[in-house]
Amino acid sequence: MSEPISRRRPLLHEARCQTCSLSSLCLPLALELDDVSQFDAIIRRRAPLKKGEPLFRQGDTFTSVFAVRSGSLKQLTTEGGGNDQLTNFYLPSELVGLDGIDEEHYPGSVVALETTTVCEIPFDRLDLLSEELPELRGQLYRSMSKELRDDRRMMRLLSRKTADQRLASFLITLSDRFRRRGYSPYSFRLSMSRADIGNYLGLAVETVSRILSRFQNQNVVAVSGREVNILDMPRLIGLAEEEEADVSSH
Amino acid sequence: MSEPISRRRPLLHEARCQTCSLSSLCLPLALELDDVSQFDAIIRRRAPLKKGEPLFRQGDTFTSVFAVRSGSLKQLTTEGGGNDQLTNFYLPSELVGLDGIDEEHYPGSVVALETTTVCEIPFDRLDLLSEELPELRGQLYRSMSKELRDDRRMMRLLSRKTADQRLASFLITLSDRFRRRGYSPYSFRLSMSRADIGNYLGLAVETVSRILSRFQNQNVVAVSGREVNILDMPRLIGLAEEEEADVSSH
DNA sequence: CGGCTTCTTGATCTCGATCAATCAGCGTGG
DNA sequence: CCACGCTGATTGATCGAGATCAAGAAGCCG
Numbered sequence: 001m002s003e004p005i006s007r008r009r010p011l012l013h014e015a016r017c018q019t020c021s022l023s024s025l026c027l028p029l030a031l032e033l034d035d036v037s038q039f040d041a042i043i044r045r046r047a048p049l050k051k052g053e054p055l056f057r058q059g060d061t062f063t064s065v066f067a068v069r070s071g072s073l074k075q076l077t078t079e080g081g082g083n084d085q086l087t088n089f090y091l092p093s094e095l096v097g098l099d100g101i102d103e104e105h106y107p108g109s110v111v112a113l114e115t116t117t118v119c120e121i122p123f124d125r126l127d128l129l130s131e132e133l134p135e136l137r138g139q140l141y142r143s144m145s146k147e148l149r150d151d152r153r154m155m156r157l158l159s160r161k162t163a164d165q166r167l168a169s170f171l172i173t174l175s176d177r178f179r180r181r182g183y184s185p186y187s188f189r190l191s192m193s194r195a196d197i198g199n200y201l202g203l204a205v206e207t208v209s210r211i212l213s214r215f216q217n218q219n220v221v222a223v224s225g226r227e228v229n230i231l232d233m234p235r236l237i238g239l240a241e242e243e244e245a246d247v248s249s250h
Numbered sequence: 251m252s253e254p255i256s257r258r259r260p261l262l263h264e265a266r267c268q269t270c271s272l273s274s275l276c277l278p279l280a281l282e283l284d285d286v287s288q289f290d291a292i293i294r295r296r297a298p299l300k301k302g303e304p305l306f307r308q309g310d311t312f313t314s315v316f317a318v319r320s321g322s323l324k325q326l327t328t329e330g331g332g333n334d335q336l337t338n339f340y341l342p343s344e345l346v347g348l349d350g351i352d353e354e355h356y357p358g359s360v361v362a363l364e365t366t367t368v369c370e371i372p373f374d375r376l377d378l379l380s381e382e383l384p385e386l387r388g389q390l391y392r393s394m395s396k397e398l399r400d401d402r403r404m405m406r407l408l409s410r411k412t413a414d415q416r417l418a419s420f421l422i423t424l425s426d427r428f429r430r431r432g433y434s435p436y437s438f439r440l441s442m443s444r445a446d447i448g449n450y451l452g453l454a455v456e457t458v459s460r461i462l463s464r465f466q467n468q469n470v471v472a473v474s475g476r477e478v479n480i481l482d483m484p485r486l487i488g489l490a491e492e493e494e495a496d497v498s499s500h
Numbered sequence: 501c502g503g504c505t506t507c508t509t510g511a512t513c514t515c516g517a518t519c520a521a522t523c524a525g526c527g528t529g530g
Numbered sequence: 531c532c533a534c535g536c537t538g539a540t541t542g543a544t545c546g547a548g549a550t551c552a553a554g555a556a557g558c559c560g
Binding site: 077079080083085087098099100101102103107108127130131134137138140141142143144145146147148149151152154155156158159160201202241 | 333377387388393399402408410451491
Binding site: 162163203204206207225 | 516517525
């Protein structure tokens with residue numbers, strides 16, 4: 001009634017969970033159709049963020065978690081001085097803000113890397129709904145659990161892997177996330193700068209650049225600016241693991 | 251009634267949430283007395299683990315999370331080869347196993363560092379109970395969120411801090427956890443080896459040893475084997491932050 | 501006591517940071 | 531349409547924190 005086939009707010013129209021192409025990856029993934037409607041009802045749509053615009057800032061009051069609909073974001077934590085640490089990149093269908101639940105504020109800023117749209121999910125409503133919908137609750141537990149698991153992988157990367165292994169792992173992880181979203185795992189565009197990559201991986205920008213060049217010379221990837229082509233995936237996987245591998249082949 | 255002042259199962263008796271000294275830190279922290287009983291009813295007590303004994307192993311089927319009652323544990327993730335990464339230490343009242351929820355198995359082994367007792371909380375029962383008890387659900391969300399937050403801090407430590415800062419941060423974090431549990435924040439015993447500390451902080455054992463010696467020479471701490479005394483907490487905090495600090499005082 | 505493991509201390513080497521200099525893109529305005 | 535200036539990316543040269551290699555010392559337990 002209030003919204004027939006609204007042309008005035010086409011974004012809002014498209015932005016329903018029921019018609020969202022990400023629904024098989026996102027929070028409502030395990031819900032029945034009826035339940036999806038309930039979930040959809042608590043979502044708030046947001047105007048798209050422009051590149052560099054913050055979704056929220058470190059210290060802002062925690063109210064909601066956000067599902068990325070399109071684009072990408074980075075999470076930054078500042079601690080004294082101007083010394084940022086980039087702790088995460090978020091791609092479509094991923095959930096942002098879960099680490100803010102246990103205090104009244106977000107522990108880091110989240111900033112758009114390109115034009116980005118998100119769905120805002122007020123946490124108090126989500127919590128209440130999760131009481132009625134066990135599937136939703138389970139999905140929420142699983143999302144957080146998965147993020148914990150990913151964090152552990154990241155710690156391993158930061159404390160044990162060489163620069164080469166870090167870059168290779170990074171590219172593989174990205175590739176994998178694209179593949180799961182239906183994009184090519186071999187050819188994609190980085191939405192983050194070299195500086196962002198370095199910050200995230202605990203490396204200097206120069207090192208990132210150098211290693212990408214080297215990978216390129218070895219015909220493992222082709223890189224042109226932010227455009228990446230993975231030419232030899234098995235080799236790249238080898239580079240990411242490479243346990244001081246018995247390099248000798250005889 | 252069923253248990254007057256049972257002498258036959260003193261452990262089980264003491265091991266009730268209602269009388270547990272950790273109840274103000276543990277999962278049931280936000281529950282009313284009646285609700286605590288419900289929670290208590292799903293807990294399974296466990297025989298104490300001896301030093302070196304695993305609570306579970308990487309790959310074991312996920313069934314439960316565990317609350318540490320006494321002692322301490324370490325979490326290890328093995329990835330190809332024999333190259334372990336120590337991703338966490340667990341102290342009394344902390345929750346173990348949350349990162350296993352979203353897959354059918356635990357992503358790492360958890361091993362006792364000393365004689366350790368835990369409460370087993372079957373996750374399916376916990377999930378069901380969290381439907382009825384919003385406070386419990388909230389506490390569970392908060393626990394996971396806090397762990398996410400701690401992980402981010404750890405990533406920062408691993409990718410930006412020097413060896414000195416890492417050691418100082420480690421000691422401060424431990425001190426803080428002891429204080430919150432009612433123990434001295436200045437004097438405590440490390441239940442983990444130097445090798446464990448190094449593995450956790452991304453440093454070689456030798457480096458850990460060297461830096462502890464240096465801290466000792468600077469009268470910041472007194473270390474004797476695994477016994478630690480923090481002599482100058484403000485100084486230690488300074489060492490942990492030390493943003494390429496303007497060392498000059500004039 | 502002897503045979504472990506764990507811890508400490510010293511000497512050297514290496515990976516990646518840092519410093520420094522271009523180079524490439526790209527939007528802005530003349 | 532091109533010159534200008536800015537930011538981001540690449541490449542080279544040097545340096546240093548911490549790893550690794552190598553010995554001892556000190557617990558610890560049978």
